[in-house]
């Protein structure tokens with residue numbers, strides 16, 4: 001399919017400063033497991049601090065697929081048609097009159113969160129729980145990035161060096177979540193940690209822990225191919241659940257239990273494993289998004305061992321740190337990027353990720 005990025009407005013002249021991108025292609029969710037590429041009006045710069053970004057690549061996130069297969073995450077329900085996508089690499093094509101730190105042609109990583117800067121949460125440095133926030137692709141908030149163009153505030157567009165490829169720029173967002181979660185552990189870094197769920201977020205936690213200096217990292221998953229990638233990315237031990245009793249095997253090696261468990265699967269079964277893996281006084285970091293409206297914990301072991309439960313909401317202030325971690329060569333995110341698609345293949349990408357087909361970990365759509 002041919003792109004219709006540039007359309008000549010009426011009265012267009014070659015030197016006309018008002019030459020604008022009017023129409024673009026975007027991938028819309030149209031129903032449960034329904035997706036269509038449509039031509040729609042391109043977003044325009046409205047505020048002085050806005051930046052128009054051409055999207056180069058979008059990572060398919062578990063949360064996007066959640067919307068694709070169920071139409072909702074918790075109370076966030078999609079009104080169709082709706083665009084998804086929030087892990088993206090782009091290039092600045094136009095800046096608002098008040099933008100001085102970005103120029104056209106600058107490649108950027110996008111922080112998908114737009115905050116108000118004035119509520120109690122923003123003032124307390126908790127921008128990620130801003131009371132007036134708008135997140136890319138969150139129903140009713142900001143349209144998603146699975147489109148040729150988006151408009152974001154300049155503060156959400158972080159320049160990246162040319163040494164980083166589009167895949168690496170796309171992984172900045174999940175890696176920032178991994179780094180943020182590690183920073184929430186009471187011991188920073190924890191000496192011993194377990195990661196339950198070896199998808200892109202679990203692997204991002206793994207890279208972050210490794211870079212921070214955690215001595216021993218245990219990773220579990222249902223899928224052996226994901227564990228192979230975890231082993232390549234620095235896991236000290238991997239275990240396939242339920243083929244082996246991962247709790248017994250990790251305890252057998254650590255004797256006393258781990259300091260932190262990063263729950264990245266969002267399953268009741270993995271949540272049930274957490275407390276048993278921890279030493280008394282250890283911490284569960286709950287990152288996975290459960291499909292269920294309710295999950296449960298056994299008060300017996302949680303109370304007896306005074307287990308701490310720390311929920312993790314996306315990330316806060318870790319995007320630049322993630323860019324630095326990748327661009328400095330301290331971590332290699334590329335083993336988790338398993339598949340590429342073009343915009344027309346978006347539905348195939350979502351189907352593949354939804355069904356965990358072909359060993360997919362991170363699928364990236366090159367827009």
Ligand SMILES: [Zn+2]
Nearest residue numbers: 061062063087
């Ligand atoms: Zn994501």
Ligand SMILES: [Zn+2]
Nearest residue numbers: 116119122130
């Ligand atoms: Zn706020």
